[in-house]
Ligand code: SF4
């Protein structure tokens with residue numbers, strides 16, 4: 001059991017009634033917060049306090065609270081998922097903050113992620129990119145081949161597995177000065193492009209996913225690398241380079257066949 005002193009904090013929280021509302025920062029005080037509590041537990045305490053005062057609680061997304069679902073999107077003190085590397089907001093602990101500190105809490109800010117309410121944004125654009133090509137078409141009826149029948153070099157299997165750890169949280173977009181979704185899309189393209197199962201539809205996949213990415217209003221990648229730094233899953237920029245190669249290869253193949 002921790003004997004550490006509870007934290008008294010000033011919270012500056014973005015409040016926005018709906019997508020049409022202009023929104024503004026509101027100031028709240030929370031007291032005696034255990035350094036062992038998670039950031040979301042601290043937000044729960046704030047909300048209990050607000051409800052007790054007859055005020056509207058702060059809307060924020062959360063589900064698994066263990067770094068898997070990718071929903072807990074908060075921009076804390078100017079960083080996606082707050083201080084700390086390779087963690088989501090639900091994995092951030094209050095021991096990272098000092099007694100008396102002021103903490104700024106905002107939603108992801110990107111044209112393609114409109115604010116729904118307070119800290120909740122609509123990340124449906126990611127779903128539409130996935131629907132355009134983030135899958136493999138496998139006939140699962142009857143004579144499905146055993147996965148182990150296809151030998152895959154360990155290097156490729158590891159790179160594909162690394163790319164597949166992307167949880168679609170959107171921190172890459174929120175951290176990018178251009179609101180680019182390249183790290184997310186490249187992780188999804190890479191996890192398939194590296195494996196034999198994904199090669200069949202590879203050209204079509206990358207072209208369709210990039211097309212929807214552009215249509216949804218995400219910006220261009222200018223190789224700043226903020227996305228990689230803030231990604232809770234450590235998705236590497238090498239995926240963007242791979243996606244660019246896949247995209248050029250797909251373009252050359254369609255030119256050749258036309
Ligand atoms: S690439 Fe990283 S930051 Fe971007 S959506 Fe995936 S897990 Fe989140």
Ligand code: FES
Nearest residue numbers: 065069070072090
């Ligand atoms: S609540 Fe699921 S990743 Fe944070």
